[in-house]
Amino acid sequence: MKETRLSYLANIFLSIIFLVAVIYSQPPISAPANLPALSQNTAELVHFGDLIDVDVVGSFEYDWRGSLNPEGFLDGLDRIEEQIYGLCKSEDELAAVISKQYSVALRDPKVIVKIVDRSNRAVVFLDGAVKFPQRFQIKRPVLLNELLVMSGGITDKTSGEIKIFRPRNLNCESQQGESIGDASQAGQSNGSNVTLIKITDLLSGMQEANPRILSGDIITVVEALPIYLIGGVAVPKQISSRSELTLSRAIASAGGVSKNGLEDKITIFRRDGKERLVIETSLKKIKANQAEDPVLRAQDIIEVGEKGRERRKFPPSVEAPAAGDNFTKLPLRIID
Incomplete structure (x- = not known):
């Protein structure tokens, strides 16, 4: 049993090392060769969250500073007849459109558009x-x-x-x-x-x-969805479901059967659609090749019997996984 557990943990460790080695072996910075050729550096285009400055040379009255509304139009630029769509436009493209609309009131207006803040x-x-x-x-x-x-x-x-x-x-x-x-x-x-x-x-x-x-x-x-191991195991725990994970391997990953555990009284509580199944088996018989080693499913609850305790008839309640942290609380890293 100890050798089986060590072999299982060694396979997991080697898989993680192999993943990191493969990831590091690939070029992390350059974009793939088959990426479409972009007509210009898209980082220079207007995005949601950008702070945009419109400067009309020689006029303060028509100057403007603001951002895009949720539909992608310049938000609050009021001295125009039609809304101007700014999302993914360049500074020069916006300047040309604004100049054309201002020309109704101004003579040959010279408009300069700058994105002054891209941090949002x-x-x-x-x-x-x-x-x-x-x-x-x-x-x-x-x-x-x-x-x-x-x-x-x-x-x-x-x-x-x-x-x-x-x-x-x-x-x-x-x-x-x-x-x-x-x-x-x-x-x-x-x-x-x-x-x-x-x-x-x-x-x-x-x-x-x-x-x-x-x-x-x-x-x-x-x-992966969890599998729960409770009762007479050395370390009651929640493990991740894996393809073809058997009962004996799952118990081994929890440190095996405890001193007070009963190898011949093992119960698998399983939900199959709207049905609840109770599967009784024996680890002793599995070791002796007298019974099949069942493959576990996600969200199975495995209870190993304990001395002095009756076998449970109904599935126990288990603690739901704690909700993850809010995305906005995650640390921010800048890649430049």
């Missing part, structure tokens, strides 16, 4: 099964693997998938042809999309599994 642009959120969930303010091209390394790497709680939610209009790259290259995408009615990436694909070096991350992206390293 949308940030990237990275949370889930990583050591250090963080927020990132991106000022240069960055790939998924680089952010994973900056967050301390992936923990053993991962389910094996990474989810990237890309909201609509929070960056200008997506409006110029940038997209997440993975095939597992789901578009939404509001123009946002969700992409699922397999960690095994990232480990194998697939370029599509290591996309460029854009401002506003929400990256979640999906955590």
